[in-house]
Structure formats: structure tokens, C-alpha cells
Amino acid sequence: MNAPTRILICDDQPLIRTGFSTIIDAQPDLEVAGECGDGHTAIDLARRLDPDLVVMDVRMPILDGIEATRRLAGAGVEHPVKVLVVTTFNLDEYVYEALRAGASGFLLKDAPPGQLLHGIRTVAAGAALLAPEVTRQLVGRYATRIRPVPDAEDDIALAPRELEVLRLIANGMSNSEIAETLVLSQETVKTYVSRILTKLDLRDRVQAVVYAFRRGLVT
The missing domain is CATH 3.40.50.2300 (Response regulator)
Incomplete structure (x- = not known):
């Protein structure tokens, strides 16, 4: 059997991290590699734990998710990490900046668990999680x-x-x-x-x- 996809969860709200972890760890093909509450720690953990994917919030203390994504997945990064941005803020500006920073997908936190899991698997497989109509917009x-x-x-x-x-x-x-x-x-x-x-x-x-x-x- 293939090894499960390892995911690092980065969100400043402990309840959100716990919820994501519960959903992810219940899947036989996924596992949580680690958790953190700010972008700076996410960069450090990503380098130490080498996850397959980072689920990244946008607004966080110390270092926000956009800049953390840029340092993990942006142009010129020697060993880029796939990033799925998941946020409560449904703003085009955040979507655009996250994608420019190197994120491969963007979801809202109120998405159903099935959509989150689909997003994780899609991005982990190397595809972009953007519907064509979102791209057009x-x-x-x-x-x-x-x-x-x-x-x-x-x-x-x-x-x-x-x-x-x-x-x-x-x-x-x-x-x-x-x-x-x-x-x-x-x-x-x-x-x-x-x-x-x-x-x-x-x-x-x-x-x-x-x-x-x-x-x-x-x-």
C-alpha cells in the first residue's frame, strides 16, 4: 500500500486545527504530520517534517499565511511545498495573492468536510484546486x-x-x-x-x- 499523504495544518485557532485533524486522520490515505498557529512556525515545521502538503490559514500572528506560502511554495524556492489555503475570508484579493504566492488551491473554512478532503487530495496529487469560473473571475x-x-x-x-x-x-x-x-x-x-x-x-x-x-x- 502507498504511504498516506502527510499534512501540516497551520491555523491560529486551536479548535479549527483540532477539527481539521479529526477529519484528516479519519481517512486511511491521509495523516496529520503536525500543527502550528503561525506562518513562521509553519515554515520551520515544513522544513523539519517534510509534509506532502500544508493547509494554510491567511490571517495569523507573527507571519501571515500569504507570506508563509510565498516562502514555502513561491518562485525560486529550492524545495517547494504544496499549499492549500483555507480561510474564513471570501475576498478575491486573498485568493489572488495566495495564488501569486504559490498556493495550489483555495477553500473557505465553511466548506463541507468532503470538499476539504477533495481539495487536499487534489492539491497533493499536483493539480490546482480552482474551478474554471473562478479562474475567469x-x-x-x-x-x-x-x-x-x-x-x-x-x-x-x-x-x-x-x-x-x-x-x-x-x-x-x-x-x-x-x-x-x-x-x-x-x-x-x-x-x-x-x-x-x-x-x-x-x-x-x-x-x-x-x-x-x-x-x-x-x-
Whole structure:
């Protein structure tokens, strides 16, 4: 059997940590590697415990979850850790900043336990936990903050079809929508997406969206 996915829980409310731990430890494929109440301790524990994923709150003392996420999963981190941000604050600004910092997903604390577990498994498996409609909303509202690199399209090492798929990802399309638009099978689209992420050294679809805007592929 595969070893369970090890999770570090970071939240400044003990009751929340206890609730998350109870839900997670009840699953045969998941286990809690550790708990803490601030971002600074989360960074220290992540380096010592080497969890597969960190469930991270946003507003915490000493060091907030956004900055902790940046130091654990942001660009340039030598050994990045997957981060799922879970917060009570349903603000687009937090979603955007968390994803820019390197988080692979974003959930609210009032989500049902099943959704939390789905989010943990999704992010642990290397996928981004963002519905296409959320991607569209964020991109539409914050695209102006992502400064494009001038005349950079020619430097992108993608085949024409891969470039086309990347543009559709950046427009918030799901795999099924891309498949329908390009008259391809969903398996073929998955292959293209995987190839794009590998070629561009991107972690997930969220990073692909930001990359596309920075390269001026979407306006």
C-alpha cells in the first residue's frame, strides 16, 4: 500500500486545527504530520517534517499565511511545498495573492468536510484546486496587475497547438471545454496540458494562467 499523504495544518485557532485533524486522520490515505498557529512556525515545521502538503490559514500572528506560502511554495524556492489555503475570508484579493504566492488551491473554512478532503487530495496529487469560473473571475479582475513581457511570444518553446491550448487555459476553460472548442478528445487535451506544464516548468494550471498573461498571450 502507498504511504498516506502527510499534512501540516497551520491555523491560529486551536479548535479549527483540532477539527481539521479529526477529519484528516479519519481517512486511511491521509495523516496529520503536525500543527502550528503561525506562518513562521509553519515554515520551520515544513522544513523539519517534510509534509506532502500544508493547509494554510491567511490571517495569523507573527507571519501571515500569504507570506508563509510565498516562502514555502513561491518562485525560486529550492524545495517547494504544496499549499492549500483555507480561510474564513471570501475576498478575491486573498485568493489572488495566495495564488501569486504559490498556493495550489483555495477553500473557505465553511466548506463541507468532503470538499476539504477533495481539495487536499487534489492539491497533493499536483493539480490546482480552482474551478474554471473562478479562474475567469480572477483573471478578468486582476489581469492588469500581471505585467506582460514585451515581444516574448517568440521565445515560448511550444508547438502551435500547445500555444493554442495554453491560451484557452488562460481564458479559464476546463479540459472538456478545450476539447469541444478544438474538436479533440479530453485525453488528448490532458496530454497537451501536461506537456505544456513540463515544457514551461510550471506546477499547475494557475501558474499557466499567470505565465500566459505575463507573456502577453491573453489580453
